[in-house]
Amino acid sequence: MVAMFSFRSLEVFYWTAHLRSFSRAADKLNTTQPTISQRIGVMEGVIGSPLFDRSAKPIALTATGRTLFGHAELLLRQVAAMERDLELSNRFEGTVRLGVSETIVQTWLAAFLEQAAHHFPKLDIDMTVDVTPSMLDALRDGEIDMALMLGPTIVEGFSCIKLKDYALKFYAIPDLVPNDVFSLDSVPPTPIITYPRNTYPYTYLRETMFRELGRIPRIFTNSSISTIEKMALDGLGVALVAEGTLSGHGLDKLRILKSDVELQPLSFYAYFQAGVRGTVFEQLAHIASEVASGGG
Known part of the structure; x- marks a missing residue:
């Protein structure tokens, strides 16, 4: 043959x-x-x-x-x-099509790219920043080779390893929310600003508040964390984002609100092609894991 x-x-x-x-x-x-x-x-x-x-x-x-x-x-x-x-994979020449969640972009992506370039000097990365549902479709359709995104979930033909958990926190400018407390008993009239509609924070928060309050809450969505931060800084609402993703300026101006809303942390995983020609992707996934666990 x-x-x-x-x-x-x-x-x-x-x-x-x-x-x-x-x-x-x-x-x-x-x-x-x-x-x-x-x-x-x-x-x-x-x-x-x-x-x-x-x-x-x-x-x-x-x-x-x-x-x-x-x-x-x-x-x-x-x-x-x-x-x-034979350790030939370190000499890999080519392009890896990578999908990345913006939470990772805002935290440790730069460190990951630096380490990836160190291990694979001739590697090119074609990167797309998107939400997890879109990246899942792209993986299944063969449009990207690996993804750093929310999980876990099963994607046929792909393996995954855990990267890091990020707690979800409510943020607002001073005096926007009484006593800096976001409670289901006293939901502020201002909207909540968070991730897009097809993501866990939006769907869980919407269903929880609807169940407890008997009405649909006002939730503004955006795929850009920097835009969510800007809207919160402008006093347009309460931001709900992963801890560690706001800029230094945002952290200086916004307060973390106490809340009785119990939200599961965002769990990020590296998904990569298993089996044939998957060695490089697996090594990149482990580099991502090491960088993420190192304080990214």
């Missing part, structure tokens, strides 16, 4: 099958969709049988394709293991 197909062809076939898409495989391998189609076509010509059912949406492996997939995965895993044992 090795003599029949080049390593690159097997890699192209594996990722096309894994992502169930010619275009996503092209993005993953930094090439074009016609190039992917041409390589798959050549492989099918050598075998004399189609590898994919192209009429299926998304594309699906044929019986022949499933047979080849098992062999291709085994070979690619063996190559990855060889690179790991």
Whole structure:
């Protein structure tokens, strides 16, 4: 099989099958969709049988394709293991598509990028800052290779390791909230400003307050922590964000409110591709874990 197909062809076939898409495989391998189609076509010509059912949406492996997939995965895993044992992964050249939650951007991302560059001098990181639900979709669709985001959750084909917990705190300018206490018994008339609607802080707070108060609370949402901070500094509402994410200026001007609202901390995890070619991603995940636990 090795003599029949080049390593690159097997890699192209594996990722096309894994992502169930010619275009996503092209993005993953930094090439074009016609190039992917041409390589798959050549492989099918050598075998004399189609590898994919192209009429299926998304594309699906044929019986022949499933047979080849098992062999291709085994070979690619063996190559990855060889690179790991010979410590060749530190010489990795290429681009890692990374998704990051803004909480991490505001805390220890810079330290992580510095350590990643130290371990992988030829590594390029294509970074996207987004909310967790969007990053989950991007992982499943093969649009990013790894993510530093809220968890835990199960993503097929990915492993994850715990990074850090961040307590959620209410913040407001002086005198906005009586006695600096945010209580369900005396919810201030000003809105709460927090993360987007499809995140845990928003959904949990909304449901808790609706259940206790019998009415829908006023909640403003924004995906930018710096914007939430600016709105709180302007006295537009009470900010609910992860502890440690406000700027020094924000911490100087805003007060932490006491509260009887019990909120679970935000738990962040590193999600990375498991198995084939996953050694670099796993090492990056462990670098993230070390940086996060070091006081980020």
